[in-house]
Amino acid sequence: MPSPHEAAALPRIDFNRSGVVGREHDYLGEAVASRHLSGDGEFTRRCQALLEGELGSGKVLLTTSCTHALEMAALLLDIKSGDEVIVPAFTFTSTANAFVLRGARPVFADVRRDTLNIDERQLPSLVTERTRAIIPVHYAGVGCAMDAIADAAKPRAISIVEDNAHGLFGSYRGKPLGTFGRLATQSFHETKNFSCGEGGALVLNDASLVEQAEIIREKGTNRSRFFRGQVDKYTWTSLGSSFVPSDLLAAFLLAQLEERKIVQARRRAIWERYDERLRSLARRVELGLPTVPAECAQSYHLYYLLMPSLERRQALIAHLKAENIIASFHYQPLHLSDMGRRFGGKAGDCPVAEEAGDRLLRLPFFFELTESEQDRVVEAVQRFF
Helix, strand or coil: CCCHHHHHHCCCECCCCCCCCCCHHHHHHHHHHHCCCCCCCHHHHHHHHHHHHHHCCCEEEEECCHHHHHHHHHHHCCCCCCCEEEEECCCCHHHHHHHHCCCCEEEEECECCCCCCECHHHHHHHCCCCEEEECCECHHHCCCCHHHHHHHHHHHCCEEEEECCCCCCCEECCEECCCCCCEEEEECCCCCCCCCCCCEEEEECCHHHHHHHHHHHECCECHHHHHCCCCCCCCECCCCCECCCCHHHHHHHHHHHHCHHHHHHHHHHHHHHHHHHHHHHHHHCCCECCCCCCCEECCCCCCEEECCCHHHHHHHHHHHHHCCECCECCCCCHHHCHHHHHCCCCCCCCHHHHHHHHHEEECCCCCCCCHHHHHHHHHHHHHHC
16 A cells, blocks of 8 residues: 555546547637537537437437426426426435426435436335326436336326436437436536536427427527527517527537547446456455446446445545545435425435445546556555455
8 A cells, every 4th residue: 555655646536537539629619710609509509410310319409507407397397386206316406406496396216226226116106196207317327217117107197307417328228318208308517428517408309398498498588480580580488598508518519429439438448447347356345336237238427336334435535535536425315405304305215325325436437537547546445445
């Protein structure tokens, strides 16, 4: 083990590091030269067309964040006070908050032990006459059991909104994640596989929602129809907000998406190198590693460890930090948060999510992570045990 002095001299390995993978600088220059810096310019259109082609789904609209895409989904579904939405307890706050903003009550479902995805077996007991939406989250880019989720939603015509912040270019039973629900959302935050710093997208798999989505995204106006020459002026027609990202962000994102095969191949290599090096350790000590069911093709979004306890998880984070390696925990269960308790959440409701909140540790994972850096991470983990 390196001495404290030696560890301090080692280069820092960040948890995440945003990078340039293609023509980002060229496209930013082209966007500036075009004098069109606001939204829905050439680069926005090209991003949307690329995603539509890759997903083979309906319309894709870029947004300023995945959070805003979820908020648009809540507006499109006309979520109101008294409605209920079912969300996994182990997810980011936006998954619930977007619907709570419209007055809905979140109903927290526990997650599966293998994938940490929403436990589809619980859904029949959680659905009520007030349930308006189920929000599955494809944790770590591993697909939820979408067939069973669809079965639970169908009798009451409940809308499915996929939170696919982790899962772009992953699939379930050969079908792309983000194409199962009536709506789906994507994230292009700097921690995601493809990034423009802050950004997202709404995927509309129901064509009847497209026109209203354009209105909501354009501050409640029919501006999109005006620019297509369908009306002679645009006006305020509905609720809406400013969900359109700058074309500068779209320019950066397009360069990343164009290199999707290279990015995904590199991320797969990083994920598999972690898995190969740590599986033997996990067989000898009490250590959980990710599970990818046979029916899932993952997106290689992150690699995590499930430690024996909260104390051991925190000790490993400290151990890695002492060697100038930054690792992180992930979500704290929503039902135990201050807001979650206001909706009736309490300890013991979602035991698997509670364990994951205490035990899960994410290792450094980004496109430019080198093999030598990864070896340092793995060897530091091995020394801890």
